[in-house]
Amino acid sequence: MGEDLPSDETLVRYLLGQLSEDDQPQLEEEYFSDDDVFERLCTLEDELIDRYVRGELSGAQREGFEKRLLQSPEQRERIEFARSLMLRLPGPPATAPVHLFREKARTWRPTWLPHWPMRRWAVLMPAALGLLAVVVLGTWLRRPRAPSETHVQQPTRSQTEQAARAPDEALPQAPKQPSEGQIAALILTPGITRGGGSETRLVIPSNADVVELTASLEMVEYETYRAELRTVAGQEIWNEKDLHPRETAAGKGVILRVPAKLFANRDYILTLRGLAPSGRLQVAAEYSFREVRK
């Protein structure tokens, strides 16, 4: 009897809509008549939701998941619940490590769990990503970066390279050791908002030294991207190349870390350009936001 039970793999394929038209009705008969099969399906659905939230699904799985399991408000509510759960009970690093809410996760740690280790990484954000961005503060463990990774036009390139070699010296506002600093984070969704629409605001606390921008992509069309940050007047204040899209809390996107001191209470436009096979850069997405110094 046990041999006839559908495998986990079959059940997952059903949940992702990857089971054949012939096999699907048979499995449905099974779970309608067998409570155990039904309950297994429910538990595997939980696991798929968690893996989706953690960004652990492959492209095809993710596509199937979104088509099949993100259609109803109830399902999307479950995603939000899973995000909260992952945030509150974070496991090991997600595919796309995210720093947002870390401070809160620590604060909310209750007294009845004193002995459990608090993981550094948290899956976050109502990646309901949406239309509006969410600004929060978290702590950020500053890491040295390869010299080629960042190109800052102001201050000068040589200053930037120096920063890459010795980040603590280059960012004088940050404490020396331990190298924990404040980070202002913002999730951006494509589209320029001008005029009276709901603008995206980046609030930078006075003690923040880094701004982490998560630029979500509706579609990943290129292998690498170049990011350019300009004022609305067109002055480029920062850029970074060779950015690889990855899973973020807001879906596929790129994560940028910009020195906070480059911002000056203005409106900004972030442009992502994709590197086409021909070697030409093509505009892939634009994002607008207003920076407000706290």
Place this chain on the structure above:
Amino acid sequence: MPTSRKSHWSLGQEAFDALLARLDSDREQAGRAYEDVRKKLLKFFEWRSCPFPEDYADEALNRVARRIQEGVQIENLQSYLLGTARFVLREAFRRPEQGQRNLEQISSPIGKETADQGDSETRLQCLEGCLGKLPDESRRLISSYYEEYSSKKRERQQLAKQMGIPMNALRIRVHRIRIRLEECVETCLEQAVSE
């Protein structure tokens, strides 16, 4: 909301009682069986990508209740329910304009409201409170499952081994706790909205 060709019919007490009686002779058991079968229907429509699974599940139940009231002989109620659900599903997909309306009524999967930071904070606070309300054993189990033993299958198998239960049993235990948590958080969020 699905509209049947005989939409003038609505589920009355008599038809509902007939359905319950068909599910189980004991009224209390029948109530539980009704909830179970409704949940299966709900999931069936969810897993088949319906935007309003609750409406479709209720439509399927209403139709079956009506058939029972009309005296139709049903040998296997579960199969009959599933067959009816498939029929409702086919009807739903045959009405693209209806589906479109449904889709327009609901917000985008990445809806503005869910991205709201206040909402996320409230949700986390609710979750915190709901975790606190769980019995110690359940709280420890769900914390271990998600935090200490991460998402790695091998590690969770280790946890199941430590507990002396099969992996599936562990999953199901966690799933049940998770459902309680979800319901608690949902109630908490509703209360927060009404305050």
